[in-house]
Amino acid sequence: MPVPEEVLAAARAAIGVRGQAVSHRIELGAIRRFVESIGDTSPLYTDAEYARTTRFGGIIAPPTFLCTLRSGGAALPVQFGRVTLNGGNEYEWFRPVRPGDVITAQSQLADVRAVDGRSGSMLILTSEIRYTNQDDELVAIGRSTGIRRE
Amino acid sequence: MATSFEAVEVGAELPRITKEPTTQQLVKYAGASGDFYQIHYDKDFAQRTGLPGVIIHGLLKAGWLGELVTAWAGPDAFVRKIAASYRGIDVPGQPYVLTGRVTGKRTEDGRGLVDLEVWGENRDGQQTTVGSATVELPLRR
Numbered sequence: 273m274p275v276p277e278e279v280l281a282a283a284r285a286a287i288g289v290r291g292q293a294v295s296h297r298i299e300l301g302a303i304r305r306f307v308e309s310i311g312d313t314s315p316l317y318t319d320a321e322y323a324r325t326t327r328f329g330g331i332i333a334p335p336t337f338l339c340t341l342r343s344g345g346a347a348l349p350v351q352f353g354r355v356t357l358n359g360g361n362e363y364e365w366f367r368p369v370r371p372g373d374v375i376t377a378q379s380q381l382a383d384v385r386a387v388d389g390r391s392g393s394m395l396i397l398t399s400e401i402r403y404t405n406q407d408d409e410l411v412a413i414g415r416s417t418g419i420r421r422e
Numbered sequence: 423m424a425t426s427f428e429a430v431e432v433g434a435e436l437p438r439i440t441k442e443p444t445t446q447q448l449v450k451y452a453g454a455s456g457d458f459y460q461i462h463y464d465k466d467f468a469q470r471t472g473l474p475g476v477i478i479h480g481l482l483k484a485g486w487l488g489e490l491v492t493a494w495a496g497p498d499a500f501v502r503k504i505a506a507s508y509r510g511i512d513v514p515g516q517p518y519v520l521t522g523r524v525t526g527k528r529t530e531d532g533r534g535l536v537d538l539e540v541w542g543e544n545r546d547g548q549q550t551t552v553g554s555a556t557v558e559l560p561l562r563r
Contacts, residue, residue, distance in 0.1 A: 302454070305450075305453070305454040306454040306455065308450065308454070309447065309450040309451040309453070309454035309455070309482075310451065310482065310485040310486065310488075310489060311441060311447070311486075311489070312485070312488075312489040312492075312493075314489075314492060314493065314497065315497075316492075316497045322497075323497075326497040326498055327497075327498040327500070327560060328497075328500075334485070334488055334489070334492070335485075335488035335491075335492070335501045335504055336481060336484050336485045336488050336504070339455055339457075339481045339484075340454065340455050340456050342456060354470075354471045354472060355461065355471035355472060355473065356459070357480075357508070357511070358479070358480030358481065358508055359480075359507065359508060360480070360505070360506055360507040360508055360553075361480060361481055361484045361504075361505075361506050362503070362504070362505040362506070363484075363503065363504050363505075364502065364503045365500070365501060365502055365503070368500065417507075421472075
């Protein structure tokens with residue numbers, strides 16, 4: 273079944289609407305649990321004494337840690353597909369994230385596409401999340417592609 | 423290991439890392455990341471959606487790419503960008519290999535930037551995760 277026009281129209285209407293901004297204090301323990309779950313053993317994320325000797329001067333969060341921060345994205349007002357698969361992620365970082373930082377995440381829907389392929393129809397949603405720190409500096413931008421599949 | 427910008431050669435391959443993901447690792451990642459979508463730990467749920475079973479989080483594979491890049495670049499590197507596109511689903515219980523190569527280097531505003539092509543392969547050698555990365559490496563003074 274192709275993506276119904278009204279579903280596409282409703283999804284498109286949500287493009288650019290910003291979700292609620294959500295702030296998170298970055299905890300050392302959360303960083304440790306995250307790197308353990310990935311299996312990344314770099315002491316830069318867990319050993320303060322070691323981290324002090326690096327250019328960062330202290331522990332930082334690993335690159336994709338920002339994905340742990342809920343961004344309060346508004347629920348999309350459409351239903352389509354049996355499953356949502358992650359089509360891709362992209363992060364651009366401008367500043368390191370450190371324990372004690374307060375990072376605010378705010379997401380918005382950036383693009384909506386419908387694709388009719390061999391394996392059925394898909395609704396493809398691209399979202400963008402902006403991450404800012406306690407000094408209102410832009411820390412990173414994340415982009416993700418969600419694929420709702422029949 | 424620390425890598426300096428000057429020492430990087432275009433075309434050089436990154437030392438590969440091999441992961442042996444288990445369902446337990448997926449549960450740990452779900453907890454640590456806050457992604458509790460059941461397709462990553464509930465086999466019945468996953469199969470009802472048409473998947474063969476539980477599948478690895480895309481962002482866990484992106485996290486491994488981050489590990490790949492930082493393990494190569496060293497603790498003085500700042501990762502500026504990682505882009506990952508998931509071309510196939512991956513399941514626990516099979517090895518997953520991450521690797522990449524240097525595609526270019528440039529200086530921008532006095533910073534040394536290295537561009538990389540990075541990817542993840544399943545046990546059949548299929549690149550189910552493909553992407554790119556940019557790291558900032560310290561310049562010699």
